[in-house]
Amino acid sequence: MKPLKEIESRFVPLPIENIDTDQIIPARFLKATTRDGFGKNLFRDWRYVQDDEQQPVASFVLNQPRYSGEILVAGKNFGCGSSREHAAWALKDYGFKAVVSSFFADIFKNNALNNGVIPVRVSDVFLAKIFSQDAEAEIQINIEQQTITILLTGEQKSFDINPYKKTCLLNGYDDIDYLISIKDSIEKYEAARK
């Protein structure tokens, strides 16, 4: 994984609650055996009329040219439902590096972090504040400082991130590197249980 320290970008607002992973990436697109190419099917059934790429749903935010950026801002309980990591892969492949919401489902949160997509949890009030910004507004997410800032107004909030995961993100490490490094301890644990 590449180290990730800061994201500064416009944002894509999706003010819907309980967005489940079946919406992020419908099951029929889970047949691939690689991690690539899921972005084109991100929010597929909200994006197109009857699955037809020639018929984009004009009202859906990904089809509105005035919205763009590396930050998705969504309603609470984002990523609930299935454990499919394909949801995180689809967001990443589409170009999102962070998702901001007031509440994340557990499995999605881990999947996102394991793929360098940062789940940034903010209060309902701050979330509403972001939703009320113009499409041109830029947001800065600083992982080192654990802050999220609306650049136009300067409003800033801090967010939580597990210190271990933060170190991983800043340095581009992943859990496997760590687990492999403690193999001896794992073997000792196994031997002691027998």
Place this chain on the structure above:
Amino acid sequence: MGATLFDKIWNQHIVQQVNDGPSVLYIDRHFIHEVTSPQAFNGIEKRGLPLFRPKQIVATADHNVPTLHQELPIRDELSRLQVQQLIENCARHGVELYGLGHPNQGIVHVIGPELGVTQPGMTIVCGDSHTSTHGAFGTIAFGIGTSEVEMVFAAQCLLQNKPKQMRINIEGELLPGVVAKDIILCIIAQISAGGATGYFVEYAGSAIRKLSMEARMTICNMSIEMGARGGLIAPDETTFAYMEGRPFAPAGDAFTKKVAAWRELYSDADAAFDMELNIQAAQVQPMITFGTNPGMGMAINDSIPTYESLEAESEKANLKKALTYMGLQAGQPLLGMQVQHVFIGSCTNSRIEDLRLVAAMVKGKKKHPDVHVLIVPGSQEVARQAKREGLDSIFMDAGFELRQAGCSACLGMNEDKVPAGEYCVSTSNRNFEGRQGAGARTLLASPLTAAAAALTGKITDVRTLL
């Protein structure tokens, strides 16, 4: 202060603690299937790592398989390739695979318990959110993403933060016509689709103790639908009786010794929970969902909430979005509404007891002519047992379509789907938009309520047929 059931199992599985960070949790059993494993196999191969403990992994093909003519090659090319990839990956890495055609094949959360691979006190993971099912045996079982599947491949461990703990006590006797599925749908309706996020849930109380293992699995299965990472139930005599004689369960003296250890798995009287919820079993009615997440459920003879009854603007917006998708109106009752499909199956309700419940209701009767009924056993063994008991002929005589084992119409991935705009009373676990196929409208309910809809072609209070 005492320890919870969860604490006891968790503590036994900590290899070490990362400074200022998560625990290294040892995983006893790892189930894998064709959809969420290929990228993980790919990942360890790219790193040049072997599987650390291949003998602790059991694989099956379930999500992406047809439920008709499993002896023939899979028609859909991508599905065939994915299943083929699983076969090759398992062969290359020495993983036991119960693939299509194998007598042990079936939905991963049905075969684990059925074979006795799932045992009390274990930590169990699978790249599937319904792994919580195995918690019925007093295990810490939870769904993981593919990167985590890769971690377990590489080191048989996961880095995990200890979740908060909730206990839900269900006391008393269930009313006639009310089954385990109604209990869990009732709980989720009460605490919402995200209400248990961050928690592991222990289900306890006299009503839980009286449930069979299969009913307990139905309850634990849907823990994730309220956001909980998992759910678990303390093992007891019902559990031990279920385990005895299973192919992979210990036998003889080893079994007796194990049972002694399993008896220690319970929450101490003075154990503390971060949250507790009490439910009277007699208050639980047959349930049905009306919306697009499992928290949008109600007693079957109730009406959909009105907008006025909701306080938050966000809740009104959620209801509006859901009802627009479902083609339903706020304030409307569902009883008597026509449905076009009934699906009986999935890791929630495809075990032999579910099939027996349905068979007892429909024996000697015919389904309504305007409804299509799909009944899909959870495993090859469930299918064989149904046949031994003559349930297959009951279903066929009723006009049901009896299929072969798999996830089937639960998730709109394989060939079994519900057409856009049509209603399906389903015993599965999710009513998300498009879950059973693009545009499909799912109403979650128990096997009894599904059987009632099959007979009448309408949403029916099963108690009127008892």
